[in-house]
Amino acid sequence: MQGVTLYWLRQDLRLHDNPALCAALAHNQPVIVVYVLDESADWSPGGAQKWWLHHSLSALQTGLEKLNLKLTLKRGDSSQIIEKLAQQHNVTHVHWNRCYEPQAIARDTELKQKLQTQGVTVASHNSALLHEPWEISTKDGGPYKVFTPFWRKGCLPKGAPAQPLATPAGSYKTIDITSDDLDQWQLLPTTPNWSTGFNVWQPGEVGAQQRLTDFLENGLSGYKELRNRPDLPHVSRLSAHLHFGEISVADIWHQTEAYCAAHDVSNTDKDHFFSELGWREFSYHLLYHFPTLPTENWKSTFNDYPWADDEGWLQAWQRGQTGYPIVDAAMRELWTTGWMHNRTRMVVASFLIKHLRIHWKHGTAWFWDTLLDADLANNSASWQWVAGSGADASPYFRIFNPITQGEKFDPKGDYVRQWVPELAKLPNELLHKPWEAAPIDLLQAGVKLGETYPHPIVDHQTARNAALAGYEHIKKAR
Template structure:
């Protein structure tokens, strides 16, 4: 009798769906939650929830919403090719998951893990509620090479220094082989969902994201093409040229990684394969993978420090004498500081939703050290304007530049924007592209136009204070002011 009852129950459950909850894993290949749902033998019902309530202040920013729209459209097309609809719902994930289970009779909910503090708290609440109701709840790792709690120092504590953290990661067994995308999928009848267009994720009047369309191809296919193109063409230049914003030598995979259109295991194994085949030099390939390692480290820090996005990791910095300067902040945001490499970076960010990593460090140093504006202001601006806005990466990187985070840059390391421009944009090509009013300036003066002779300025058609702003701060004076503030913090620690 027991065997008959069990068989009968299994037969009934086999007709009921598994809810597959997509989040920051918008792909079909190497998707552990998808593979597990398929292995259950039950029909699969893919769902995406736009939850602006749970994240609070860290709801998806404007530029990332543009990317999310196109990424969801691409995922929906990929699922349609498998005759499986993607159900869209908007609201509090806790309530919507409960509603969907009730509407569909689902016996299980599967998802891939997120590591933001608010997401972990939400997921724990949902998992507990589902289990109380007899619903299976399973989560998986699709976003990291190693779970944050599995990498510890010899004392069994979280790492605070990147280099030691990455060595520990490399000493572990390599990541598992990526899972293939399904060739077929048994889908369940779909309940009513929202129309993607009704979410209004795209800007309209004005359409400030118009130029994004020529810069990016969101979606799993776009991510795959970008990785392949990088490994075929640019990877061997990566170590030598990755700091040159005037040269296409980086992968630009960061937004694809954030939205999970590609996973780090796929990047790891594809890069290893390129090395083994002789198509990628070991030095450049390993340097590239070490940047994937920095992303891992950022998630490691956030997992072990919930307040990382809001408060300095080093508590003595809570008393740092920051300056509130709305005019200077606005000039920085608009790319009107009078320092060409800074302005080029901020204008690239506005035009494309992305900025070269070396330039990110330059503009961040300028904000927090030349202007002494709190790093949280820069973090918030990047959050709203970056298509790759990632809570862990954004917070860890801003704290690194500000000197208040783990593995932080020494407080006395204050980037000189002129020297940085001359070193990493030696011909001025990057500045000319993004600051066209300086396009006719010779390379010898393009990074410091305020020092150019009058005849050079006339020939270039530049009038400081009119066609291009005068510097909003004297770097030498600002550097001394920052060093004094940082040294006082150091003495107080």
């Protein structure tokens, strides 16, 4: 019986620059390409991500067919399914691209050992990061805990990543095995269908490449300054494509270098964009070395923080009904499109943790369910960064003022007007603080506070003082 190669797809839903796929095809024997939906795992895809996954797998299916390869879909315990497939089909080689979530590392390590004892050769590959988390260490050999030295001393001296691998071409041998039907997985919401606003996205590697091209041509110039403006198109919006592995970070790196070499783009903008990719690397570095990052305060002093955890306030935040226009605009953008701008992610996270004194875990959970790019490393590290409990975190006493943040980063009010249309007719100077409007201004703008738009659920100054008092409490408890 002829030997078979198995390629297990996970967060690498692409053909281009895919080391595990290339290695699997190189054996020159029939290939099984399998994706397993394993919802028993912690942090399995949230509601929004299921939508993306459906479309991404569908796009990949089309790409694989051009190589005469079939995408086999299975649902259940991933280790058991891979082991069974290996036994049933005389699999001699298994390849996968690495995942870095703690549970995935434990699962993969165990499965690798099991398969190896059964005589199967298993190889894992890096398709997701510029550098493996264990390749970057301080002089003492430990992990970095501060971003700037991590990036400047740990990553940049290693130079550019390897050139991307070409997309495989030609026709490959495969074997026909039973697959689930993607539609039967019911990943798309139906009753109600809350995903209609997601049609701004094109999941899959064609969509990822288009998004990168669009960013290089229209967003990169001015990125360093304008990336903070949620009203302007100066960020790449590549995060979900990156999370699902539809484009590699090495590919982004080299395409950006090539574009900048041929066009008039400042090094400042290019380097700043690369450093944001560096924050992603840093988050993965932290998660790898501190696997409790998604669930526990990195700084344990925060364990004693006196959270208020008010359910009504949490709901007002989730629904974009806090009475603070920049917060509400962002939360509605998230609900409608499955994505939120980085500046407003920081503002809404700060508002939840500091103004409402609601534990960051409630924020990560909501983001997990509603973000298309929900990513365990980035989400956990970022929430802890805002909370002040994380590595290299923003100090707790840095409390974003939602009024001045709105005025500074949405100066013409375009962002708020798009997502909070009931305030659209207010003049710019009142848009970020409608409670200061005179009755005549409210009347002319058709705004009835408490009816068409809520009063602020907390007073900014009172909330700020309460947050700082909580911080004093943990400082004393130390």
